[in-house]
Amino acid sequence: GTEDLRNAIANPTHVVQNSKRYMGSPHRWTIDGRTYTPVEIAALILRKLLDAAEERIGPIEQAVITVPAPFSDVQRDATIRAGLEAGLKHVTIINEPVAAALCYVLGSEGLWFTELAEDQRILVYDLGGGTFDLSLVQYKRDEVSVLASSGDLHLGGIDWNRALQDYICMLFARDFKRDPREDPKSLQFLAWEVENAKRSLSVRSRAALTCQHAGQRKTYQIEQANFEELTHELVERTIEITRRLLKDNKMGWAHVDVVLVTGGASRMPMIRKALKAVSGTTLNTSLSPDQSIAHGAAF
Ligand SMILES: Nc1ncnc2c1ncn2[C@@H]1O[C@H](COP(=O)(O)OP(=O)(O)OP(=O)(O)O)[C@@H](O)[C@H]1O
Ligand SMILES: [Mg+2]
Known part of the structure:
Protein backbone atom coordinates (compact mmCIF):
# COMPACT_ATOMS: atom_id res chain seq x y z
CA GLY A 1 0.00 0.00 0.00
CA THR A 2 0.93 3.67 -0.10
CA GLU A 3 2.06 3.64 3.52
CA ASP A 4 4.53 0.88 2.70
CA LEU A 5 5.80 2.77 -0.30
CA ARG A 6 6.69 5.60 2.04
CA ASN A 7 8.43 3.27 4.48
CA ALA A 8 10.32 1.59 1.68
CA ILE A 9 12.04 4.85 0.90
CA ALA A 10 12.45 6.13 4.47
CA ASN A 11 13.68 2.83 5.81
CA PRO A 12 14.79 0.65 2.90
CA THR A 13 16.63 -1.98 4.97
CA HIS A 14 13.43 -2.77 6.91
CA VAL A 15 11.05 -3.20 4.01
CA VAL A 16 10.62 -6.32 1.88
CA GLN A 17 9.17 -5.71 -1.57
CA ASN A 18 7.71 -8.06 -4.17
CA SER A 19 8.28 -11.14 -2.04
CA LYS A 20 5.85 -13.22 -4.10
CA ARG A 21 8.25 -13.20 -7.01
CA TYR A 22 10.79 -15.12 -4.84
CA MET A 23 8.52 -17.91 -3.57
CA GLY A 24 10.27 -21.28 -3.85
CA SER A 25 13.64 -19.66 -4.57
CA PRO A 26 16.76 -19.60 -2.36
CA HIS A 27 16.45 -15.79 -2.04
CA ARG A 28 16.84 -14.46 1.54
CA TRP A 29 16.34 -11.08 3.25
CA THR A 30 18.43 -10.06 6.23
CA ILE A 31 16.81 -7.59 8.60
CA ASP A 32 18.54 -6.55 11.84
CA GLY A 33 20.81 -9.58 11.58
CA ARG A 34 17.98 -12.11 11.16
CA THR A 35 17.52 -13.95 7.88
CA TYR A 36 14.05 -14.48 6.38
CA THR A 37 13.04 -16.94 3.66
CA PRO A 38 10.30 -16.09 1.12
CA VAL A 39 8.06 -18.64 2.87
CA GLU A 40 8.57 -16.91 6.22
CA ILE A 41 7.75 -13.51 4.71
CA ALA A 42 4.61 -14.92 3.07
CA ALA A 43 3.63 -16.53 6.39
CA LEU A 44 3.95 -13.15 8.15
CA ILE A 45 1.74 -11.49 5.52
CA LEU A 46 -0.85 -14.26 5.76
CA ARG A 47 -0.81 -14.16 9.57
CA LYS A 48 -1.53 -10.42 9.44
CA LEU A 49 -4.44 -10.98 7.05
CA LEU A 50 -5.76 -13.85 9.16
CA ASP A 51 -5.63 -11.73 12.32
CA ALA A 52 -7.68 -9.02 10.62
CA ALA A 53 -10.20 -11.53 9.24
CA GLU A 54 -10.46 -13.50 12.49
CA GLU A 55 -11.29 -10.34 14.38
CA ARG A 56 -14.38 -10.05 12.17
CA ILE A 57 -15.52 -13.64 11.67
CA GLY A 58 -13.81 -15.81 14.30
CA PRO A 59 -11.26 -18.62 13.98
CA ILE A 60 -10.18 -19.57 10.45
CA GLU A 61 -8.66 -22.96 9.67
CA GLN A 62 -8.89 -23.15 5.91
CA ALA A 63 -8.14 -20.76 3.09
CA VAL A 64 -7.90 -20.50 -0.67
CA ILE A 65 -4.67 -18.79 -1.76
CA THR A 66 -4.25 -17.57 -5.31
CA VAL A 67 -0.99 -17.76 -7.27
CA PRO A 68 0.11 -16.56 -10.73
CA ALA A 69 -0.72 -19.21 -13.35
CA PRO A 70 2.96 -19.76 -14.32
CA PHE A 71 3.88 -20.76 -10.72
CA SER A 72 5.73 -24.10 -10.68
CA ASP A 73 4.90 -26.98 -8.32
CA VAL A 74 7.82 -25.88 -6.13
CA GLN A 75 6.35 -22.36 -5.88
CA ARG A 76 2.89 -23.75 -5.16
CA ASP A 77 4.27 -26.03 -2.43
CA ALA A 78 6.10 -23.06 -0.90
CA THR A 79 2.82 -21.12 -0.88
CA ILE A 80 1.02 -23.98 0.88
CA ARG A 81 3.83 -24.18 3.45
CA ALA A 82 3.49 -20.46 4.12
CA GLY A 83 -0.22 -20.95 4.79
CA LEU A 84 0.45 -23.80 7.21
CA GLU A 85 3.19 -21.78 8.92
CA ALA A 86 0.68 -18.95 9.35
CA GLY A 87 -1.50 -21.37 11.31
CA LEU A 88 -3.95 -22.64 8.70
CA LYS A 89 -4.87 -26.33 8.80
CA HIS A 90 -5.80 -26.65 5.16
CA VAL A 91 -4.79 -24.60 2.10
CA THR A 92 -6.18 -24.80 -1.43
CA ILE A 93 -4.26 -23.16 -4.26
CA ILE A 94 -5.95 -21.75 -7.34
CA ASN A 95 -4.65 -19.73 -10.30
CA GLU A 96 -5.20 -15.97 -10.19
CA PRO A 97 -6.59 -15.68 -13.76
CA VAL A 98 -9.03 -18.52 -12.99
CA ALA A 99 -10.19 -16.60 -9.94
CA ALA A 100 -10.62 -13.41 -12.01
CA ALA A 101 -12.56 -15.36 -14.67
CA LEU A 102 -14.76 -16.93 -11.97
CA CYS A 103 -15.55 -13.48 -10.66
CA TYR A 104 -16.60 -12.56 -14.18
CA VAL A 105 -18.79 -15.59 -14.87
CA LEU A 106 -20.39 -15.55 -11.44
CA GLY A 107 -20.93 -11.81 -11.29
CA SER A 108 -19.62 -9.61 -8.54
CA GLU A 109 -22.02 -11.03 -5.95
CA GLY A 110 -21.17 -14.58 -6.94
CA LEU A 111 -24.85 -15.37 -7.20
CA TRP A 112 -25.51 -15.61 -10.87
CA PHE A 113 -23.83 -17.10 -13.87
CA THR A 114 -23.79 -14.34 -16.44
CA GLU A 115 -25.73 -15.17 -19.53
CA LEU A 116 -22.70 -16.50 -21.32
CA ALA A 117 -22.41 -18.84 -24.23
CA GLU A 118 -21.58 -22.41 -23.19
CA ASP A 119 -18.03 -22.10 -24.29
CA LEU A 134 -1.58 -12.59 -18.83
CA SER A 135 -3.68 -15.73 -19.26
CA LEU A 136 -6.05 -17.19 -21.74
CA VAL A 137 -8.78 -18.93 -19.79
CA GLN A 138 -11.48 -21.24 -21.02
CA TYR A 139 -14.95 -21.34 -19.54
CA LYS A 140 -16.80 -24.46 -20.58
CA ARG A 141 -19.90 -25.93 -18.98
CA ASP A 142 -19.31 -24.39 -15.54
CA GLU A 143 -15.61 -25.18 -15.57
CA VAL A 144 -12.80 -22.69 -15.81
CA SER A 145 -9.29 -23.71 -16.87
CA VAL A 146 -6.09 -22.00 -18.03
CA LEU A 147 -5.25 -22.63 -21.69
CA ALA A 148 -2.04 -20.58 -21.77
CA SER A 149 -0.16 -18.08 -19.63
CA SER A 150 2.52 -15.49 -20.11
CA GLY A 151 3.62 -12.22 -18.59
CA ASP A 166 13.08 10.12 -13.54
CA TYR A 167 11.44 12.69 -15.77
CA ILE A 168 10.73 15.05 -12.86
CA CYS A 169 14.29 14.62 -11.55
CA MET A 170 15.57 15.53 -14.98
CA LEU A 171 13.43 18.71 -15.04
CA PHE A 172 14.47 19.63 -11.51
CA ALA A 173 18.15 19.07 -12.28
CA ARG A 174 17.81 21.28 -15.33
CA ASP A 175 16.21 24.03 -13.22
CA PHE A 176 18.43 23.88 -10.13
CA LYS A 177 21.53 21.89 -11.13
CA ARG A 178 20.82 19.40 -8.32
CA ASP A 179 19.38 15.91 -8.64
CA PRO A 180 16.74 14.86 -6.03
CA ARG A 181 17.99 11.28 -6.35
CA GLU A 182 21.09 12.33 -4.38
CA ASP A 183 19.10 12.48 -1.14
CA PRO A 184 16.83 9.66 0.12
CA LYS A 185 14.63 12.22 1.94
CA SER A 186 14.00 14.23 -1.24
CA LEU A 187 13.35 11.02 -3.13
CA GLN A 188 10.91 9.81 -0.47
CA PHE A 189 8.93 13.00 -0.76
CA LEU A 190 8.99 12.83 -4.55
CA ALA A 191 7.95 9.17 -4.70
CA ALA A 208 0.44 18.76 -10.29
CA LEU A 209 3.44 17.38 -8.48
CA THR A 210 5.92 19.07 -6.17
CA CYS A 211 9.61 18.32 -5.94
CA GLN A 212 11.81 19.64 -3.14
CA HIS A 213 15.51 19.18 -2.78
CA ALA A 214 18.60 21.07 -1.63
CA GLY A 215 16.57 23.99 -0.30
CA GLN A 216 14.67 24.43 -3.56
CA ARG A 217 11.06 23.62 -4.32
CA LYS A 218 9.06 23.55 -7.52
CA THR A 219 5.65 22.33 -8.67
CA TYR A 220 5.37 20.74 -12.10
CA GLN A 221 2.23 20.19 -14.18
CA ILE A 222 1.98 16.84 -15.88
CA GLU A 223 -0.43 16.30 -18.74
CA GLN A 224 -1.97 12.92 -19.44
CA ALA A 225 -0.42 12.99 -22.93
CA ASN A 226 2.95 13.74 -21.39
CA PHE A 227 2.71 10.77 -19.04
CA GLU A 228 1.63 8.50 -21.89
CA GLU A 229 4.62 9.52 -23.95
CA LEU A 230 6.99 8.81 -21.05
CA THR A 231 5.59 5.33 -20.52
CA HIS A 232 4.61 4.37 -24.05
CA GLU A 233 7.32 1.73 -24.20
CA LEU A 234 5.99 0.03 -21.04
CA VAL A 235 2.47 -0.20 -22.44
CA GLU A 236 3.88 -1.53 -25.71
CA ARG A 237 5.74 -4.28 -23.82
CA THR A 238 2.47 -5.61 -22.37
CA ILE A 239 0.80 -5.42 -25.77
CA GLU A 240 3.67 -7.32 -27.40
CA ILE A 241 3.38 -10.08 -24.78
CA THR A 242 -0.36 -10.18 -25.46
CA ARG A 243 0.11 -10.50 -29.23
CA ARG A 244 2.71 -13.22 -28.73
CA LEU A 245 0.52 -15.29 -26.43
CA LEU A 246 -2.19 -15.46 -29.09
CA LYS A 247 0.28 -16.08 -31.89
CA ASP A 248 2.12 -18.86 -30.01
CA ASN A 249 -1.22 -20.55 -29.46
CA LYS A 250 -2.22 -20.11 -33.08
CA MET A 251 -5.10 -17.83 -32.23
CA GLY A 252 -6.31 -14.45 -33.30
CA TRP A 253 -8.56 -11.92 -31.61
CA ALA A 254 -11.53 -13.68 -33.19
CA HIS A 255 -10.85 -16.58 -30.81
CA VAL A 256 -11.16 -14.34 -27.76
CA ARG A 267 -6.83 1.65 -14.07
CA MET A 268 -4.56 3.77 -16.22
CA PRO A 269 -6.53 4.91 -19.28
CA MET A 270 -3.54 4.32 -21.56
CA ILE A 271 -3.74 0.58 -20.81
CA ARG A 272 -7.39 0.36 -21.74
CA LYS A 273 -6.85 2.45 -24.84
CA ALA A 274 -3.99 0.30 -26.10
CA LEU A 275 -5.80 -2.98 -25.40
CA LYS A 276 -8.93 -1.77 -27.07
CA ALA A 277 -6.97 -0.68 -30.13
CA VAL A 278 -5.09 -3.95 -30.50
CA SER A 279 -8.05 -6.25 -29.81
CA GLY A 280 -10.67 -4.29 -31.68
CA THR A 281 -13.19 -5.26 -29.00
CA THR A 282 -14.80 -3.63 -26.01
CA LEU A 283 -13.03 -4.54 -22.80
CA ASN A 284 -14.78 -5.86 -19.79
CA THR A 285 -13.85 -3.50 -17.00
CA SER A 286 -16.70 -4.44 -14.70
CA LEU A 287 -14.44 -6.22 -12.19
CA SER A 288 -12.93 -4.37 -9.28
CA PRO A 289 -9.22 -4.10 -10.15
CA ASP A 290 -8.26 -4.70 -6.54
CA GLN A 291 -10.76 -7.33 -5.50
CA SER A 292 -11.81 -9.48 -8.45
CA ILE A 293 -9.23 -12.18 -7.75
CA ALA A 294 -10.13 -12.38 -4.07
CA HIS A 295 -13.85 -12.46 -4.92
CA GLY A 296 -13.31 -15.21 -7.48
CA ALA A 297 -11.23 -17.26 -5.03
CA ALA A 298 -13.94 -16.92 -2.40
CA PHE A 299 -16.60 -18.27 -4.81
N1 LIG B 1 -5.94 4.79 -9.59
C1 LIG B 1 -4.80 4.21 -10.00
N2 LIG B 1 -4.20 4.61 -11.15
C2 LIG B 1 -3.05 4.04 -11.55
N3 LIG B 1 -2.41 3.07 -10.88
C3 LIG B 1 -2.97 2.63 -9.74
C4 LIG B 1 -4.18 3.17 -9.24
N4 LIG B 1 -4.49 2.53 -8.07
C5 LIG B 1 -3.51 1.64 -7.87
N5 LIG B 1 -2.59 1.69 -8.85
C6 LIG B 1 -1.36 0.92 -8.98
O1 LIG B 1 -1.65 -0.46 -8.96
C7 LIG B 1 -0.51 -1.17 -8.48
C8 LIG B 1 -0.95 -2.23 -7.48
O2 LIG B 1 -1.80 -3.13 -8.13
P1 LIG B 1 -2.29 -4.50 -7.46
O3 LIG B 1 -2.86 -4.20 -6.15
O4 LIG B 1 -3.11 -5.20 -8.46
O5 LIG B 1 -0.88 -5.21 -7.29
P2 LIG B 1 -0.52 -6.55 -6.54
O6 LIG B 1 -1.47 -7.62 -6.91
O7 LIG B 1 -0.30 -6.26 -5.09
O8 LIG B 1 0.93 -6.81 -7.16
P3 LIG B 1 1.45 -7.94 -8.14
O9 LIG B 1 0.29 -8.41 -8.95
O10 LIG B 1 2.49 -7.24 -8.96
O11 LIG B 1 2.03 -8.98 -7.26
C9 LIG B 1 0.44 -0.13 -7.89
O12 LIG B 1 1.51 0.11 -8.81
C10 LIG B 1 -0.44 1.12 -7.79
O13 LIG B 1 0.31 2.31 -7.94
MG1 LIG C 1 -1.65 -9.09 -8.46
Whole structure:
Protein backbone atom coordinates (compact mmCIF):
# COMPACT_ATOMS: atom_id res chain seq x y z
CA GLY A 1 0.00 0.00 0.00
CA THR A 2 0.93 3.67 -0.10
CA GLU A 3 2.06 3.64 3.52
CA ASP A 4 4.53 0.88 2.70
CA LEU A 5 5.80 2.77 -0.30
CA ARG A 6 6.69 5.60 2.04
CA ASN A 7 8.43 3.27 4.48
CA ALA A 8 10.32 1.59 1.68
CA ILE A 9 12.04 4.85 0.90
CA ALA A 10 12.45 6.13 4.47
CA ASN A 11 13.68 2.83 5.81
CA PRO A 12 14.79 0.65 2.90
CA THR A 13 16.63 -1.98 4.97
CA HIS A 14 13.43 -2.77 6.91
CA VAL A 15 11.05 -3.20 4.01
CA VAL A 16 10.62 -6.32 1.88
CA GLN A 17 9.17 -5.71 -1.57
CA ASN A 18 7.71 -8.06 -4.17
CA SER A 19 8.28 -11.14 -2.04
CA LYS A 20 5.85 -13.22 -4.10
CA ARG A 21 8.25 -13.20 -7.01
CA TYR A 22 10.79 -15.12 -4.84
CA MET A 23 8.52 -17.91 -3.57
CA GLY A 24 10.27 -21.28 -3.85
CA SER A 25 13.64 -19.66 -4.57
CA PRO A 26 16.76 -19.60 -2.36
CA HIS A 27 16.45 -15.79 -2.04
CA ARG A 28 16.84 -14.46 1.54
CA TRP A 29 16.34 -11.08 3.25
CA THR A 30 18.43 -10.06 6.23
CA ILE A 31 16.81 -7.59 8.60
CA ASP A 32 18.54 -6.55 11.84
CA GLY A 33 20.81 -9.58 11.58
CA ARG A 34 17.98 -12.11 11.16
CA THR A 35 17.52 -13.95 7.88
CA TYR A 36 14.05 -14.48 6.38
CA THR A 37 13.04 -16.94 3.66
CA PRO A 38 10.30 -16.09 1.12
CA VAL A 39 8.06 -18.64 2.87
CA GLU A 40 8.57 -16.91 6.22
CA ILE A 41 7.75 -13.51 4.71
CA ALA A 42 4.61 -14.92 3.07
CA ALA A 43 3.63 -16.53 6.39
CA LEU A 44 3.95 -13.15 8.15
CA ILE A 45 1.74 -11.49 5.52
CA LEU A 46 -0.85 -14.26 5.76
CA ARG A 47 -0.81 -14.16 9.57
CA LYS A 48 -1.53 -10.42 9.44
CA LEU A 49 -4.44 -10.98 7.05
CA LEU A 50 -5.76 -13.85 9.16
CA ASP A 51 -5.63 -11.73 12.32
CA ALA A 52 -7.68 -9.02 10.62
CA ALA A 53 -10.20 -11.53 9.24
CA GLU A 54 -10.46 -13.50 12.49
CA GLU A 55 -11.29 -10.34 14.38
CA ARG A 56 -14.38 -10.05 12.17
CA ILE A 57 -15.52 -13.64 11.67
CA GLY A 58 -13.81 -15.81 14.30
CA PRO A 59 -11.26 -18.62 13.98
CA ILE A 60 -10.18 -19.57 10.45
CA GLU A 61 -8.66 -22.96 9.67
CA GLN A 62 -8.89 -23.15 5.91
CA ALA A 63 -8.14 -20.76 3.09
CA VAL A 64 -7.90 -20.50 -0.67
CA ILE A 65 -4.67 -18.79 -1.76
CA THR A 66 -4.25 -17.57 -5.31
CA VAL A 67 -0.99 -17.76 -7.27
CA PRO A 68 0.11 -16.56 -10.73
CA ALA A 69 -0.72 -19.21 -13.35
CA PRO A 70 2.96 -19.76 -14.32
CA PHE A 71 3.88 -20.76 -10.72
CA SER A 72 5.73 -24.10 -10.68
CA ASP A 73 4.90 -26.98 -8.32
CA VAL A 74 7.82 -25.88 -6.13
CA GLN A 75 6.35 -22.36 -5.88
CA ARG A 76 2.89 -23.75 -5.16
CA ASP A 77 4.27 -26.03 -2.43
CA ALA A 78 6.10 -23.06 -0.90
CA THR A 79 2.82 -21.12 -0.88
CA ILE A 80 1.02 -23.98 0.88
CA ARG A 81 3.83 -24.18 3.45
CA ALA A 82 3.49 -20.46 4.12
CA GLY A 83 -0.22 -20.95 4.79
CA LEU A 84 0.45 -23.80 7.21
CA GLU A 85 3.19 -21.78 8.92
CA ALA A 86 0.68 -18.95 9.35
CA GLY A 87 -1.50 -21.37 11.31
CA LEU A 88 -3.95 -22.64 8.70
CA LYS A 89 -4.87 -26.33 8.80
CA HIS A 90 -5.80 -26.65 5.16
CA VAL A 91 -4.79 -24.60 2.10
CA THR A 92 -6.18 -24.80 -1.43
CA ILE A 93 -4.26 -23.16 -4.26
CA ILE A 94 -5.95 -21.75 -7.34
CA ASN A 95 -4.65 -19.73 -10.30
CA GLU A 96 -5.20 -15.97 -10.19
CA PRO A 97 -6.59 -15.68 -13.76
CA VAL A 98 -9.03 -18.52 -12.99
CA ALA A 99 -10.19 -16.60 -9.94
CA ALA A 100 -10.62 -13.41 -12.01
CA ALA A 101 -12.56 -15.36 -14.67
CA LEU A 102 -14.76 -16.93 -11.97
CA CYS A 103 -15.55 -13.48 -10.66
CA TYR A 104 -16.60 -12.56 -14.18
CA VAL A 105 -18.79 -15.59 -14.87
CA LEU A 106 -20.39 -15.55 -11.44
CA GLY A 107 -20.93 -11.81 -11.29
CA SER A 108 -19.62 -9.61 -8.54
CA GLU A 109 -22.02 -11.03 -5.95
CA GLY A 110 -21.17 -14.58 -6.94
CA LEU A 111 -24.85 -15.37 -7.20
CA TRP A 112 -25.51 -15.61 -10.87
CA PHE A 113 -23.83 -17.10 -13.87
CA THR A 114 -23.79 -14.34 -16.44
CA GLU A 115 -25.73 -15.17 -19.53
CA LEU A 116 -22.70 -16.50 -21.32
CA ALA A 117 -22.41 -18.84 -24.23
CA GLU A 118 -21.58 -22.41 -23.19
CA ASP A 119 -18.03 -22.10 -24.29
CA GLN A 120 -15.99 -18.91 -23.91
CA ARG A 121 -12.38 -17.89 -24.13
CA ILE A 122 -11.46 -15.17 -21.70
CA LEU A 123 -8.21 -13.22 -21.89
CA VAL A 124 -7.23 -12.02 -18.41
CA TYR A 125 -4.86 -9.03 -18.46
CA ASP A 126 -3.62 -8.41 -14.91
CA LEU A 127 -1.24 -5.48 -14.39
CA GLY A 128 -0.23 -5.28 -10.73
CA GLY A 129 2.35 -3.35 -8.75
CA GLY A 130 5.40 -5.32 -9.79
CA THR A 131 4.26 -7.98 -12.21
CA PHE A 132 2.26 -8.37 -15.37
CA ASP A 133 0.25 -11.59 -15.71
CA LEU A 134 -1.58 -12.59 -18.83
CA SER A 135 -3.68 -15.73 -19.26
CA LEU A 136 -6.05 -17.19 -21.74
CA VAL A 137 -8.78 -18.93 -19.79
CA GLN A 138 -11.48 -21.24 -21.02
CA TYR A 139 -14.95 -21.34 -19.54
CA LYS A 140 -16.80 -24.46 -20.58
CA ARG A 141 -19.90 -25.93 -18.98
CA ASP A 142 -19.31 -24.39 -15.54
CA GLU A 143 -15.61 -25.18 -15.57
CA VAL A 144 -12.80 -22.69 -15.81
CA SER A 145 -9.29 -23.71 -16.87
CA VAL A 146 -6.09 -22.00 -18.03
CA LEU A 147 -5.25 -22.63 -21.69
CA ALA A 148 -2.04 -20.58 -21.77
CA SER A 149 -0.16 -18.08 -19.63
CA SER A 150 2.52 -15.49 -20.11
CA GLY A 151 3.62 -12.22 -18.59
CA ASP A 152 6.61 -10.38 -17.18
CA LEU A 153 7.77 -10.78 -13.58
CA HIS A 154 9.51 -7.43 -13.75
CA LEU A 155 6.85 -5.18 -15.20
CA GLY A 156 4.19 -3.41 -13.16
CA GLY A 157 2.83 -0.14 -11.84
CA ILE A 158 6.13 0.66 -10.14
CA ASP A 159 7.77 1.05 -13.57
CA TRP A 160 5.30 3.82 -14.43
CA ASN A 161 6.30 5.56 -11.19
CA ARG A 162 9.96 5.23 -12.04
CA ALA A 163 9.49 6.74 -15.49
CA LEU A 164 7.61 9.73 -14.10
CA GLN A 165 10.05 10.17 -11.24
CA ASP A 166 13.08 10.12 -13.54
CA TYR A 167 11.44 12.69 -15.77
CA ILE A 168 10.73 15.05 -12.86
CA CYS A 169 14.29 14.62 -11.55
CA MET A 170 15.57 15.53 -14.98
CA LEU A 171 13.43 18.71 -15.04
CA PHE A 172 14.47 19.63 -11.51
CA ALA A 173 18.15 19.07 -12.28
CA ARG A 174 17.81 21.28 -15.33
CA ASP A 175 16.21 24.03 -13.22
CA PHE A 176 18.43 23.88 -10.13
CA LYS A 177 21.53 21.89 -11.13
CA ARG A 178 20.82 19.40 -8.32
CA ASP A 179 19.38 15.91 -8.64
CA PRO A 180 16.74 14.86 -6.03
CA ARG A 181 17.99 11.28 -6.35
CA GLU A 182 21.09 12.33 -4.38
CA ASP A 183 19.10 12.48 -1.14
CA PRO A 184 16.83 9.66 0.12
CA LYS A 185 14.63 12.22 1.94
CA SER A 186 14.00 14.23 -1.24
CA LEU A 187 13.35 11.02 -3.13
CA GLN A 188 10.91 9.81 -0.47
CA PHE A 189 8.93 13.00 -0.76
CA LEU A 190 8.99 12.83 -4.55
CA ALA A 191 7.95 9.17 -4.70
CA TRP A 192 4.86 10.01 -2.71
CA GLU A 193 4.02 12.90 -5.04
CA VAL A 194 4.61 10.67 -8.07
CA GLU A 195 2.24 7.94 -6.82
CA ASN A 196 -0.48 10.52 -6.17
CA ALA A 197 0.01 12.21 -9.54
CA LYS A 198 -0.13 8.83 -11.31
CA ARG A 199 -3.43 7.96 -9.61
CA SER A 200 -4.81 11.38 -10.36
CA LEU A 201 -3.96 10.98 -14.02
CA SER A 202 -6.19 7.89 -14.14
CA VAL A 203 -9.20 10.15 -13.70
CA ARG A 204 -8.02 13.59 -14.82
CA SER A 205 -6.13 14.92 -17.79
CA ARG A 206 -3.63 16.85 -15.72
CA ALA A 207 -1.92 16.59 -12.33
CA ALA A 208 0.44 18.76 -10.29
CA LEU A 209 3.44 17.38 -8.48
CA THR A 210 5.92 19.07 -6.17
CA CYS A 211 9.61 18.32 -5.94
CA GLN A 212 11.81 19.64 -3.14
CA HIS A 213 15.51 19.18 -2.78
CA ALA A 214 18.60 21.07 -1.63
CA GLY A 215 16.57 23.99 -0.30
CA GLN A 216 14.67 24.43 -3.56
CA ARG A 217 11.06 23.62 -4.32
CA LYS A 218 9.06 23.55 -7.52
CA THR A 219 5.65 22.33 -8.67
CA TYR A 220 5.37 20.74 -12.10
CA GLN A 221 2.23 20.19 -14.18
CA ILE A 222 1.98 16.84 -15.88
CA GLU A 223 -0.43 16.30 -18.74
CA GLN A 224 -1.97 12.92 -19.44
CA ALA A 225 -0.42 12.99 -22.93
CA ASN A 226 2.95 13.74 -21.39
CA PHE A 227 2.71 10.77 -19.04
CA GLU A 228 1.63 8.50 -21.89
CA GLU A 229 4.62 9.52 -23.95
CA LEU A 230 6.99 8.81 -21.05
CA THR A 231 5.59 5.33 -20.52
CA HIS A 232 4.61 4.37 -24.05
CA GLU A 233 7.32 1.73 -24.20
CA LEU A 234 5.99 0.03 -21.04
CA VAL A 235 2.47 -0.20 -22.44
CA GLU A 236 3.88 -1.53 -25.71
CA ARG A 237 5.74 -4.28 -23.82
CA THR A 238 2.47 -5.61 -22.37
CA ILE A 239 0.80 -5.42 -25.77
CA GLU A 240 3.67 -7.32 -27.40
CA ILE A 241 3.38 -10.08 -24.78
CA THR A 242 -0.36 -10.18 -25.46
CA ARG A 243 0.11 -10.50 -29.23
CA ARG A 244 2.71 -13.22 -28.73
CA LEU A 245 0.52 -15.29 -26.43
CA LEU A 246 -2.19 -15.46 -29.09
CA LYS A 247 0.28 -16.08 -31.89
CA ASP A 248 2.12 -18.86 -30.01
CA ASN A 249 -1.22 -20.55 -29.46
CA LYS A 250 -2.22 -20.11 -33.08
CA MET A 251 -5.10 -17.83 -32.23
CA GLY A 252 -6.31 -14.45 -33.30
CA TRP A 253 -8.56 -11.92 -31.61
CA ALA A 254 -11.53 -13.68 -33.19
CA HIS A 255 -10.85 -16.58 -30.81
CA VAL A 256 -11.16 -14.34 -27.76
CA ASP A 257 -14.70 -13.76 -26.54
CA VAL A 258 -13.93 -11.32 -23.77
CA VAL A 259 -10.95 -9.32 -22.53
CA LEU A 260 -10.94 -8.89 -18.75
CA VAL A 261 -8.68 -6.24 -17.27
CA THR A 262 -7.70 -6.37 -13.64
CA GLY A 263 -4.86 -5.32 -11.29
CA GLY A 264 -4.47 -1.82 -9.81
CA ALA A 265 -2.32 -0.48 -12.64
CA SER A 266 -4.93 -1.44 -15.24
CA ARG A 267 -6.83 1.65 -14.07
CA MET A 268 -4.56 3.77 -16.22
CA PRO A 269 -6.53 4.91 -19.28
CA MET A 270 -3.54 4.32 -21.56
CA ILE A 271 -3.74 0.58 -20.81
CA ARG A 272 -7.39 0.36 -21.74
CA LYS A 273 -6.85 2.45 -24.84
CA ALA A 274 -3.99 0.30 -26.10
CA LEU A 275 -5.80 -2.98 -25.40
CA LYS A 276 -8.93 -1.77 -27.07
CA ALA A 277 -6.97 -0.68 -30.13
CA VAL A 278 -5.09 -3.95 -30.50
CA SER A 279 -8.05 -6.25 -29.81
CA GLY A 280 -10.67 -4.29 -31.68
CA THR A 281 -13.19 -5.26 -29.00
CA THR A 282 -14.80 -3.63 -26.01
CA LEU A 283 -13.03 -4.54 -22.80
CA ASN A 284 -14.78 -5.86 -19.79
CA THR A 285 -13.85 -3.50 -17.00
CA SER A 286 -16.70 -4.44 -14.70
CA LEU A 287 -14.44 -6.22 -12.19
CA SER A 288 -12.93 -4.37 -9.28
CA PRO A 289 -9.22 -4.10 -10.15
CA ASP A 290 -8.26 -4.70 -6.54
CA GLN A 291 -10.76 -7.33 -5.50
CA SER A 292 -11.81 -9.48 -8.45
CA ILE A 293 -9.23 -12.18 -7.75
CA ALA A 294 -10.13 -12.38 -4.07
CA HIS A 295 -13.85 -12.46 -4.92
CA GLY A 296 -13.31 -15.21 -7.48
CA ALA A 297 -11.23 -17.26 -5.03
CA ALA A 298 -13.94 -16.92 -2.40
CA PHE A 299 -16.60 -18.27 -4.81
N1 LIG B 1 -5.94 4.79 -9.59
C1 LIG B 1 -4.80 4.21 -10.00
N2 LIG B 1 -4.20 4.61 -11.15
C2 LIG B 1 -3.05 4.04 -11.55
N3 LIG B 1 -2.41 3.07 -10.88
C3 LIG B 1 -2.97 2.63 -9.74
C4 LIG B 1 -4.18 3.17 -9.24
N4 LIG B 1 -4.49 2.53 -8.07
C5 LIG B 1 -3.51 1.64 -7.87
N5 LIG B 1 -2.59 1.69 -8.85
C6 LIG B 1 -1.36 0.92 -8.98
O1 LIG B 1 -1.65 -0.46 -8.96
C7 LIG B 1 -0.51 -1.17 -8.48
C8 LIG B 1 -0.95 -2.23 -7.48
O2 LIG B 1 -1.80 -3.13 -8.13
P1 LIG B 1 -2.29 -4.50 -7.46
O3 LIG B 1 -2.86 -4.20 -6.15
O4 LIG B 1 -3.11 -5.20 -8.46
O5 LIG B 1 -0.88 -5.21 -7.29
P2 LIG B 1 -0.52 -6.55 -6.54
O6 LIG B 1 -1.47 -7.62 -6.91
O7 LIG B 1 -0.30 -6.26 -5.09
O8 LIG B 1 0.93 -6.81 -7.16
P3 LIG B 1 1.45 -7.94 -8.14
O9 LIG B 1 0.29 -8.41 -8.95
O10 LIG B 1 2.49 -7.24 -8.96
O11 LIG B 1 2.03 -8.98 -7.26
C9 LIG B 1 0.44 -0.13 -7.89
O12 LIG B 1 1.51 0.11 -8.81
C10 LIG B 1 -0.44 1.12 -7.79
O13 LIG B 1 0.31 2.31 -7.94
MG1 LIG C 1 -1.65 -9.09 -8.46
